[in-house]
Amino acid sequence: MPFEITDELIKQIEELILKQDNETLLGLLAEEHHADIAELLEDLNLEEATYIIKLLDSEITSDILMEMDEDDREKVLKNLSSKEIAKELDELDTDDAADMIAELPEERQEKVISKIEDEEHKADIKELLKYDENTAGGLMAKELVKVYENWNVLKCVREMRAQAEFVTRVHSIYVVDENEELKGRLSLKDLLVTSTKTHISEIYIPKVDSANVHDKAEDVARVMQKYDLEAIPVVDDKNHLLGRITIDDIVDVIKDEADKDYQMAAGLSQDVEADDTLWQHTRARLPWLFLGLLGGIGAASIMGGFEDLISKHAVLFFFTPLIAATAGNVGVQSSAIIVQGLANNDLKGSIGERLFKEFSLSLINGLALSLFLLLFTWIWKGNMLTSIAISISLFSVIVVAGIIGTFIPLFLNKRDIDPALATGPFITTSNDIFGILIYFWIAKMVLGI
Amino acid sequence: MPFEITDELIKQIEELILKQDNETLLGLLAEEHHADIAELLEDLNLEEATYIIKLLDSEITSDILMEMDEDDREKVLKNLSSKEIAKELDELDTDDAADMIAELPEERQEKVISKIEDEEHKADIKELLKYDENTAGGLMAKELVKVYENWNVLKCVREMRAQAEFVTRVHSIYVVDENEELKGRLSLKDLLVTSTKTHISEIYIPKVDSANVHDKAEDVARVMQKYDLEAIPVVDDKNHLLGRITIDDIVDVIKDEADKDYQMAAGLSQDVEADDTLWQHTRARLPWLFLGLLGGIGAASIMGGFEDLISKHAVLFFFTPLIAATAGNVGVQSSAIIVQGLANNDLKGSIGERLFKEFSLSLINGLALSLFLLLFTWIWKGNMLTSIAISISLFSVIVVAGIIGTFIPLFLNKRDIDPALATGPFITTSNDIFGILIYFWIAKMVLGI
Numbered sequence: 001m002p003f004e005i006t007d008e009l010i011k012q013i014e015e016l017i018l019k020q021d022n023e024t025l026l027g028l029l030a031e032e033h034h035a036d037i038a039e040l041l042e043d044l045n046l047e048e049a050t051y052i053i054k055l056l057d058s059e060i061t062s063d064i065l066m067e068m069d070e071d072d073r074e075k076v077l078k079n080l081s082s083k084e085i086a087k088e089l090d091e092l093d094t095d096d097a098a099d100m101i102a103e104l105p106e107e108r109q110e111k112v113i114s115k116i117e118d119e120e121h122k123a124d125i126k127e128l129l130k131y132d133e134n135t136a137g138g139l140m141a142k143e144l145v146k147v148y149e150n151w152n153v154l155k156c157v158r159e160m161r162a163q164a165e166f167v168t169r170v171h172s173i174y175v176v177d178e179n180e181e182l183k184g185r186l187s188l189k190d191l192l193v194t195s196t197k198t199h200i201s202e203i204y205i206p207k208v209d210s211a212n213v214h215d216k217a218e219d220v221a222r223v224m225q226k227y228d229l230e231a232i233p234v235v236d237d238k239n240h241l242l243g244r245i246t247i248d249d250i251v252d253v254i255k256d257e258a259d260k261d262y263q264m265a266a267g268l269s270q271d272v273e274a275d276d277t278l279w280q281h282t283r284a285r286l287p288w289l290f291l292g293l294l295g296g297i298g299a300a301s302i303m304g305g306f307e308d309l310i311s312k313h314a315v316l317f318f319f320t321p322l323i324a325a326t327a328g329n330v331g332v333q334s335s336a337i338i339v340q341g342l343a344n345n346d347l348k349g350s351i352g353e354r355l356f357k358e359f360s361l362s363l364i365n366g367l368a369l370s371l372f373l374l375l376f377t378w379i380w381k382g383n384m385l386t387s388i389a390i391s392i393s394l395f396s397v398i399v400v401a402g403i404i405g406t407f408i409p410l411f412l413n414k415r416d417i418d419p420a421l422a423t424g425p426f427i428t429t430s431n432d433i434f435g436i437l438i439y440f441w442i443a444k445m446v447l448g449i
Numbered sequence: 450m451p452f453e454i455t456d457e458l459i460k461q462i463e464e465l466i467l468k469q470d471n472e473t474l475l476g477l478l479a480e481e482h483h484a485d486i487a488e489l490l491e492d493l494n495l496e497e498a499t500y501i502i503k504l505l506d507s508e509i510t511s512d513i514l515m516e517m518d519e520d521d522r523e524k525v526l527k528n529l530s531s532k533e534i535a536k537e538l539d540e541l542d543t544d545d546a547a548d549m550i551a552e553l554p555e556e557r558q559e560k561v562i563s564k565i566e567d568e569e570h571k572a573d574i575k576e577l578l579k580y581d582e583n584t585a586g587g588l589m590a591k592e593l594v595k596v597y598e599n600w601n602v603l604k605c606v607r608e609m610r611a612q613a614e615f616v617t618r619v620h621s622i623y624v625v626d627e628n629e630e631l632k633g634r635l636s637l638k639d640l641l642v643t644s645t646k647t648h649i650s651e652i653y654i655p656k657v658d659s660a661n662v663h664d665k666a667e668d669v670a671r672v673m674q675k676y677d678l679e680a681i682p683v684v685d686d687k688n689h690l691l692g693r694i695t696i697d698d699i700v701d702v703i704k705d706e707a708d709k710d711y712q713m714a715a716g717l718s719q720d721v722e723a724d725d726t727l728w729q730h731t732r733a734r735l736p737w738l739f740l741g742l743l744g745g746i747g748a749a750s751i752m753g754g755f756e757d758l759i760s761k762h763a764v765l766f767f768f769t770p771l772i773a774a775t776a777g778n779v780g781v782q783s784s785a786i787i788v789q790g791l792a793n794n795d796l797k798g799s800i801g802e803r804l805f806k807e808f809s810l811s812l813i814n815g816l817a818l819s820l821f822l823l824l825f826t827w828i829w830k831g832n833m834l835t836s837i838a839i840s841i842s843l844f845s846v847i848v849v850a851g852i853i854g855t856f857i858p859l860f861l862n863k864r865d866i867d868p869a870l871a872t873g874p875f876i877t878t879s880n881d882i883f884g885i886l887i888y889f890w891i892a893k894m895v896l897g898i
Contacts, residue, residue, distance in 0.1 A: 033676060035675045035676055035677075042797070043797070069795070188637045225700060225704075226484045227482060227484050228484075228697045230679065230696065230697070247679065247696050247697075247700070248677045248679070248696075250700075251674060251696070251699075251700060251703065254700065254703065254704060254707075255674075255703060255707070258703075258704070258707030258708070258711065259707070259789060259793075261711060262707070262710060262711050262714060262785065262789060263785065263789070265711060265714050265715060265785075266714060266781050266782055266784075266785030266786075266872065267778055267781060267782050267785075268782055268785065268786070272786070273786075273789075273790065273793075273795065274786050274787065274789070274790035274795065274796050274797075274803075275790075275795065275796075275797055278806070278809055278810055278813065281786075281810050282810065282813050282814065285779075285782050285810070285814060286813075286814055286817060286818075288778065288782070289775060289778055289779065289782075289814055289818055289847075290817075290818065290821075292771075292774050292775055292778045293771065293775060293818050293821065293822065295771075295774060296768065296770055296771020296772070296774050296775065297771065297822075297825060299767075299770040299771060299774075300764075300767040300768050300770070300771055301767075303766070303767040303770075304764075304767055307763060310759060310763050310766070311760075314756060314759050315749075315753075317752070317759070317766045317769075318748075318749040318750075318752040318753055319745065319749050320766075320769055320770050321745055321748040321749070321752075321769050321770060321773040321881055321885060322741075322742065322744075322745020322746065322748060322749060323745070324770040324773065324774065325741050325744060325745050325748075325773065325777070325877065325878065325881055326738060326741055326742060326745065328774070328777070328877070329716055329737065329738055329741045329874050329877070330734075330738065332715050332716060332873075333715055333716050333717055333734050333737070333738075335715075336711065336712065336714075336715030336716075336717065337715075337717070337721070337722075337723050337730075338723065340708060340711060340712070340722075340723070341722065341723035341724075344708075344722075346518070346722065346723065346724065347723050347724075348491070348492070348723075348724055354723075357727070360727055361727055361730050361731065361734070364727065364731050364735075365731065365734060365735055365738055368735060368739075369735075369738055369739065369742050372739075372742065373742065373746075376746060398738075423715065424781075425778055428774065428777070428778070429774065432770055432774055436770060
């Protein structure tokens with residue numbers, strides 16, 4: 001089903017560009033979907049990609065550009081004149097146009113905007129640029145189909161035909177009063193199954209979910225997902241209809257949120273992709289590795305404090321990686337459950353109940369693992385007391401790690417800090433240190449030295 | 450914007466149930482969205498939830514049930530008779546109805562199906578039950594609006610009015626020939642802006658993306674996301690139109706995929722939620738903890754083999770948690786980047802190129818971290834040779850861990866195993882062992898003992 005980008009195709013296109021055989025190129029790409037062409041361009045070098053963008057009509061290149069990776073798009077836009085960019089913007093829906101402008105260097109933004117021909121489109125884009133990109137205002141488009149409650153269906157259909165020309169997908173028809181205040185909605189289906197003589201005020205559905213322009217993007221995503229909405233109107237504080245958000249933008253928000261949490265859990269501090277530069281990767285990875293290193297130094301210092309144990313019970317030291325790893329694993333498991341529960345908004349009960357559940361779970365897991373370890377070390381080393389010391393330590397470490405792993409994300413969330421921070425290197429590192437401290441402390445007590 | 454479930458509301462509803470004051474209850478819930486009522490029911494006990502489900506009309510309770518958590522739904526369904534369940538199914542779209550039936554115990558499925566009144570609906574549901582839930586067939590609904598290419602617009606609109614009654618959202622109108630073969634599509638918008646006298650064959654768009662009924666759900670999700678589709682028709686191998694998939698189901702697939710990867714990275718072996726039972730949590734967590742424990746035992750055995758070092762260079766043992774943690778962190782970072790790149794389908798270049806990039810990155814990170822550690826240990830312990838040994842080891846471990854972390858997910862993916870397996874405890878554990886082995890081996894070489 002999907003279009004296949006083969007090495008042959010790329011080679012063929014590169015040759016056609018070299019020969020400047022525009023006719024064949026146009027023929028080759030004419031039938032392809034903009035998303036496929038965008039994928040193709042990412043396999044070409046910058047000059048070749050720019051060549052294709054300049055060659056094709058702006059009706060399709062605007063969509064191609066929007067589909068490209070942000071970094072690649074930025075590079076291509078650098079090679080286009082302000083006028084050329086403005087032409088692309090003219091073809092885009094206002095939300096995409098605003099996103100594209102926002103990525104340009106500031107000194108260029110003004111210049112590009114001034115070159116947009118359609119005055120209404122220009123004003124809409126300028127309005128959208130005012131909103132934070134992580135709010136409903138930053139997601140919404142100005143394109144929508146709206147009718148006034150005092151119209152009749154005949155006038156409505158006539159006006160809608162004109163409006164619909166500019167709206168990719170109609171979804172809902174919003175009904176407003178003469179002050180542009182949102183009153184309700186009509187579905188296209190309703191219109192289709194209603195006689196043309198009916199009056200709008202008689203048929204519209206007065207109940208309509210809406211988002212405030214300042215609502216957080218995540219919250220809008222949650223509401224649209226919960227209520228299975230495919231579009232949601234956006235209003236200001238006085239309920240004036242400003243724009244609407246469609247489900248495709250929300251799919252991106254959901255995907256980005258999930259990717260972000262995943263990356264945090266993996267110890268990557270910013271939005272980094274496989275194809276980013278070495279420098280971007282280093283900036284995303286090194287800080288967390290450094291944090292882990294500091295944790296390791298902390299662990300080394302702690303062990304240094306128990307140096308007197310090493311001559312008598314060297315075997316204790318052999319188990320530090322096991323203790324540290326288990327503490328880290330338990331901590332990550334507990335915190336991931338909480339982070340995901342918070343993200344999906346399905347966490348029930350108080351913090352106390354959560355901690356109690358995690359505590360019970362740690363007892364089960366701790367008992368199972370430490371009994372196994374007890375048997376193993378006893379058989380291996382034949383020293384019951386040392387084996388008991390190690391096992392009791394493991395058990396305690398599991399319980400403490402589980403509680404820390406549950407508590408930290410809940411605590412961060414209460415303080416309005418992204419709880420996903422609590423997963424990954426942060427929790428592993430702190431649990432390593434706690435784990436080793438508890439381990440040697442208990443071992444020393446049990447072994448009586 | 451969202452409906453607020455307060456403790457007072459819950460208390461009020463519990464009291465009304467106790468008093469069997471159905472009238473007030475119905476009045477209280479009449480205006481609420483099914484998703485909100487579903488959330489409310491999850492805060493009630495099973496008897497109370499069942500009471501509400503039996504009280505409300507099946508038109509809304511079917512939607513409420515679909516919105517509930519799978520475990521909770523299962524419990525409520527146990528309290529309903531086959532006839533009551535069949536009534537709920539009559540109200541649901543075929544895809545949701547099939548999903549609900551599939552969750553019932555097998556001996557109950559037949560009984561419930563036989564009680565469905567609408568024969569066509571029954572046949573459709575039975576057909577859907579044949580498909581694997583992770584395929585296009587498992588996602589699709591039979592509800593869609595279809596017209597024949599030899600109709601004219603007048604007949605089309607008339608027939609559509611009838612069909613549209615049963616379809617929640619129209620999205621696209623599919624055009625088929627007399628053999629039910631998919632020919633193309635019409636958008637509602639097109640129909641709206643076209644004169645009623647036009648012939649369908651003149652106005653339909655012959656290009657239409659479709660999914661094969663056996664396509665994997667993930668692949669369908671990728672295509673719909675890439676091409677920004679809000680609905681996709683599903684066909685059999687002979688291109689006969691069987692059903693269609695809408696974007697709201699795809700949003701769930703995307704969310705589930707992301708959640709699954711996240712959970713794997715966190716060492717949770719199956720779909721587990723914060724509110725599942727202790728037993729479910731134990732099954733999801735214990736196997737990975739046990740794997741980690743085995744890794745720790747492996748590490749202990751390795752260290753046991755270097756026992757002769759401990760009397761002379763005890764400090765080496767203090768740094769094992771640091772080495773193990775860094776190896777784990779680097780491994781998780783590298784593999785997460787690959788897993789995410791594979792999931793988003795944006796990984797370019799050969800395996801060799803990937804490994805080379807990761808190698809370069811490891812050199813940078815390794816150099817930075819090991820130089821820092823060199824300085825620290827030198828100042829702390831004053832022994833240059835030991836410090837050098839530890840730092841060289843750290844450097845080597847980082848390079849090896851990065852390469853392993855990159856290679857394993859790519860390798861698993863080539864073998865058609867979910868690469869997300871390679872993140873989390875699996876990679877941390879193997880890197881712990883490799884790391885410690887490399888560490889002591891290099892230290893022994895450098896220190897010449």
